[in-house]
Amino acid sequence: MGEIISIVSQKGGVGKTTTAVNLCASLARLNRKILLIDLDPQGHVSTSFGFGKFDIKGGIYDVIHSSMNIEDTIHSTNITNFDLIPSNFDNEEDGKNYYIAPLKELKLKNILSSLKSHYEFIFIDCPPSLSNATSNALVSADSIIIPIQCEYYALKALGKLLKLTRAIKKHYNPELQYRGFLLTMVDLRNNLSKRVMNKVRYTLKGLVFETMIPRNIRLAEVPYYGKPAIEFDKSCKGSTSYLELAKEILNQDGTTDSNLFKNLTPREEPVSKQMKVIN
Numbered sequence: 139m140g141e142i143i144s145i146v147s148q149k150g151g152v153g154k155t156t157t158a159v160n161l162c163a164s165l166a167r168l169n170r171k172i173l174l175i176d177l178d179p180q181g182h183v184s185t186s187f188g189f190g191k192f193d194i195k196g197g198i199y200d201v202i203h204s205s206m207n208i209e210d211t212i213h214s215t216n217i218t219n220f221d222l223i224p225s226n227f228d229n230e231e232d233g234k235n236y237y238i239a240p241l242k243e244l245k246l247k248n249i250l251s252s253l254k255s256h257y258e259f260i261f262i263d264c265p266p267s268l269s270n271a272t273s274n275a276l277v278s279a280d281s282i283i284i285p286i287q288c289e290y291y292a293l294k295a296l297g298k299l300l301k302l303t304r305a306i307k308k309h310y311n312p313e314l315q316y317r318g319f320l321l322t323m324v325d326l327r328n329n330l331s332k333r334v335m336n337k338v339r340y341t342l343k344g345l346v347f348e349t350m351i352p353r354n355i356r357l358a359e360v361p362y363y364g365k366p367a368i369e370f371d372k373s374c375k376g377s378t379s380y381l382e383l384a385k386e387i388l389n390q391d392g393t394t395d396s397n398l399f400k401n402l403t404p405r406e407e408p409v410s411k412q413m414k415v416i417n
């Protein structure tokens with residue numbers, strides 16, 4: 139049975155989509171059969187693969203709202219082992235509904251359960267909010283990855299996300315695990331980045347991936363090339379880091395200490411008190 143991993147954070151621009159696209163491509167290169175589902179109506183996963191509006195024969199919101207069969211929304215990519223289900227493009231004129239019903243319907247979970255036997259990993263790229271869409275992704279998931287951008291307010295707002303995650307684990311999905319927190323856009327030449335990294339590792343204890351994703355222009359060029367970085371520059375730092383992350387995930391023993399779910403309470407304060415204030 140495949141594992142469903144949701145990539146979540148209510149903060150925009152922290153690297154969720156970049157992680158989804160490049161991590162999935164790396165796992166596909168390592169011969170794992172992958173499905174990536176874009177739950178964000180912004181449709182950035184589709185643009186990362188060069189799909190335009192008219193290339194999409196049906197998206198995840200067609201399955202949620204009309205009775206389109208999920209199999210009919212699976213699009214193959216040019217990459218072996220890598221399929222995706224796009225989001226419908228968020229187009230105000232098309233009258234489509236991007237609302238997902240409250241949790242109790244467990245609709246997304248039920249829809250996805252039929253696919254678990256076809257893939258080794260199913261990833262869900264979430265929108266930047268703690269909306270019903272994200273809640274449903276947490277209910278449907280076996281585990282989660284939370285990207286943390288290595289910047290000053292890195293831990294701010296994490297409290298709300300962890301609170302939601304704990305509530306969902308308690309009431310709807312007791313098996314939910316952390317795969318890990320992922321430091322993204324790291325620049326170790328920069329002291330602030332180093333301090334943030336240390337603070338995040340200290341606060342989140344053993345739950346932070348060893349692998350960190352550096353700031354790398356090739357990753358930002360993914361939508362321009364219309365393919366994951368590993369497909370146009372396999373030796374750049376961005377590609378090699380996501381490949382390392384894929385290997386780290388395959389080597390994890392798959393369990394996290396459930397006490398950590400209870401005990402993780404990152405303080406919602408800026409990263410470093412030692413930093414000098416510039417007057």
Ligand SMILES: Nc1ncnc2c1ncn2[C@@H]1O[C@H](COP(=O)(O)OP(=O)(O)O)[C@@H](O)[C@H]1O
Nearest residue numbers: 150151152153154155156323352353354357358
């Ligand atoms: N490691 C990185 N190095 C350089 N640019 C990055 C990196 N990760 C993400 N980006 C860029 O930062 C922006 C936000 O990333 P994205 O993955 O779309 O975040 P999210 O999905 O969380 O909103 C995008 O323009 C993306 O290309």
Ligand SMILES: [Mg+2]
Nearest residue numbers: 154155178182
């Ligand atoms: Mg995104």
